[in-house]
Amino acid sequence: MAEKFNLRGSGMTSQRARDRLVASLEAQGIMSTEVLKAIQSTPRHIFIDEALAHGAYENNALPIGFNQTISQPYIVAKMTELLLANKPVRKVLEVGTGSGYQTAILAQLVDNVYSVERIKPLQERAKVRLQAMQINNVTLQHSDGGMGLAQYAPYDAILVTAAADQVPAELLTQLAIGGTMVIPVGADQGQQLKLIIKKSASNYQTKVVEAVNFVPLLSGIIS
Numbered sequence: 001m002a003e004k005f006n007l008r009g010s011g012m013t014s015q016r017a018r019d020r021l022v023a024s025l026e027a028q029g030i031m032s033t034e035v036l037k038a039i040q041s042t043p044r045h046i047f048i049d050e051a052l053a054h055g056a057y058e059n060n061a062l063p064i065g066f067n068q069t070i071s072q073p074y075i076v077a078k079m080t081e082l083l084l085a086n087k088p089v090r091k092v093l094e095v096g097t098g099s100g101y102q103t104a105i106l107a108q109l110v111d112n113v114y115s116v117e118r119i120k121p122l123q124e125r126a127k128v129r130l131q132a133m134q135i136n137n138v139t140l141q142h143s144d145g146g147m148g149l150a151q152y153a154p155y156d157a158i159l160v161t162a163a164a165d166q167v168p169a170e171l172l173t174q175l176a177i178g179g180t181m182v183i184p185v186g187a188d189q190g191q192q193l194k195l196i197i198k199k200s201a202s203n204y205q206t207k208v209v210e211a212v213n214f215v216p217l218l219s220g221i222i223s
């Protein structure tokens with residue numbers, strides 16, 4: 001697909017807009033300089049429709065089609081910071097590629113990202129954007145991420161970007177000992193962001209981070 005992206009942006013999508021976003025994330029308590037740097041250098045405007053691109057650097061979730069949304073920058077920053085706090089994190093599984101924005105942030109901070117999406121057209125768009133950014137350490141997979149991605153397991157960290165009723169057992173199995181999972185859990189109202197550390201094969205430490213509002217983790221795939 002020959003699609004041209006204006007990676008630098010201009011006006012509402014310029015570097016100044018990214019700098020302002022980073023300042024607001026810092027003010028909201030994001031402390032990781034590596035996460036802030038990745039957000040500062042990532043053109044979020046190419047991960048959304050051109051018609052909405054002017055709002056790319058406001059701290060909002062935005063529609064990406066198929067009833068899905070690109071996550072709010074604050075939540076992307078927060079989840080990434082939590083995921084990387086417990087080093088070393090080399091290999092990461094992301095469930096819910098969506099626009100690919102969170103994937104692009106992760107790819108700049110770890111060795112390898114495996115990202116699973118159940119809606120094929122979203123995965124295809126994400127792929128083109130990651131290529132435009134010359135990101136080469138991401139493997140995209142079209143499948144139901146509730147099953148994880150067994151062929152590359154175990155993962156040092158697992159990031160789930162859609163809300164599950166319960167933490168999927170397969171994902172816990174595919175997490176390395178000492179690994180970290182960040183996952184929103186709960187029904188439409190009253191979801192909680194959870195941080196889970198796998199202490200041993202049968203011992204998990206769970207912390208509730210904050211209230212969140214994600215689209216649901218759904219089963220099955222759409223081609």
Ligand code: SAH
Pocket residue numbers: 068069070071095096097098099100101102103116117118119122143144145146161162215216217218219220
């Ligand atoms: N990180 C993405 C978030 C997109 S919203 C971004 O910032 O753009 C969550 C995504 O999870 C949606 O694209 C949705 O289709 C996907 N999803 C939901 N259930 C899934 C499942 N079981 N397996 C894989 N992807 C899933």
